[in-house]
Amino acid sequence: MSTRSATGATHAVDREAVEMLAALAAEHGVTVEEWDTASLEPPLRDSFMGWHNQIGNRRYLIFPKGQDPEERLMIARGLIAHANSGGQA
Numbered sequence: 001m002s003t004r005s006a007t008g009a010t011h012a013v014d015r016e017a018v019e020m021l022a023a024l025a026a027e028h029g030v031t032v033e034e035w036d037t038a039s040l041e042p043p044l045r046d047s048f049m050g051w052h053n054q055i056g057n058r059r060y061l062i063f064p065k066g067q068d069p070e071e072r073l074m075i076a077r078g079l080i081a082h083a084n085s086g087g088q089a
Contacts, residue, residue, distance in 0.1 A: 017069035021076055028080050030059045037064045050075040052083045059083070 025032050030052075037045045050072065051062045061079060063072050 014069045017073045021069070021073045024073070024076055024080065025061065028059065028084075030061050030076075030080065032076075033060055033062045034065045034067075035062055050079055052079040054083070 021032065024030075037048050040048065045064075048064050049067075050064075053060045053062065061076050063075070
């Protein structure tokens with residue numbers, strides 16, 4: 001596969017993950033936020049993958065800025081499942 005084809009395929013996968021995350025968020029009434037983690041201490045900044053928070057009846061998923069879309073989707077699914085099961089994320 002040429003570099004151009006590989007890059008095109010990668011962008012298609014990224015777009016699909018972004019679209020799937022938007023659909024997942026809409027389905028569960030979750031607002032997705034992206035935070036710049038540059039000001040966090042290195043151990044926290046390097047390990048921060050995502051966070052679910054609920055304030056009143058508003059639910060949020062917060063992710064580090066620039067995170068890989070496929071990784072973000074996988075983490076979102078886990079956070080939503082955990083929150084929906086009554087767990088605290």
